[in-house]
Amino acid sequence: MIKVLFVCLGNICRSPMAEAVFRHQVKAAGLQNVISIDSAGTGDWHIGHPPHQGTREILDQHQISYEGMRARQVRPNDFHDFTYIIAMDDSNVTNLASFAPKTVQGEQRASIHKLLDFSSNRDETEVPDPYYTGKFQEVYDLVEESCRQLLAYIVQKESLAE
Template sequence: MRVLFVCLGNICRSPSAEGVFREQLRQAGLADRVEVDSCGIGHWHVGKAPDRRAQAAAGQRGIDLSALRARMLEAEDFERFDYILAMDHDNLAAIEARRPAGCRARIDLFLSYAGRPDEAVPDPYFGGDDGFEHVLDLIEAASRGLIDALRRQLSA
């Protein structure tokens, strides 16, 4: 099973989701059954580490994002991943616009797994540190829901 998290530049929300989700998979005993990655729609930060504020907020929760590097969504991602999860409506629209015919990946808003099917994970980039904490709270909730969904799928 493969999961891809997508945001705008791949330096705040999606790498945070990747880190949180990896840790929750580890705690759930599913780390060896699910591959996780993240990427961005835009090219601005390719090759860069996550935003220092995202790293600090995640670090306070015991999650190390320092080894992650930003990359862009690629055509191959639609073949490689079973789930492609967008952080907001603009990301979702950009993913759908690039979706090739015959793509079987489930493409959705990430917060749908937190019982918030029409809500977005807000971009904390231009805000203060508290925005990064709020993003992590949302990501943790959605990650729990996604793990429940994957657990059901993997046991079917």
């Protein structure tokens, strides 16, 4: 099983949006039995909360399910349990280091990337936080396109047949 973890600050806006969008795309590609998806935050303020209302509204507009999703915080074992950890911005990548366990030589660790590393739009390098900007549609557009590219990358890298 290939496991993908999306990470943002509070796990109520960007990472749950990416989780839901990617889950939708993976299911459409018929790979839901091969790729597992989750999300988490580096902060602990929203643990147990559902996605932000703005995230839910934009996902509803696109008929993408977020059923059962609840915020959680990154855990040290995530670095061993997941194949890919996908952060929304540079700050998330930096904060992830504080959760990463010390590794023993030869130990498998997740591959860490920023979501927009997979975007064809090279003007943006970070997914802006709509919690502060309110621009949920802009974030959705970045997430949707980057998730499509991420899926193509994983299919190719992991030799999966779509």
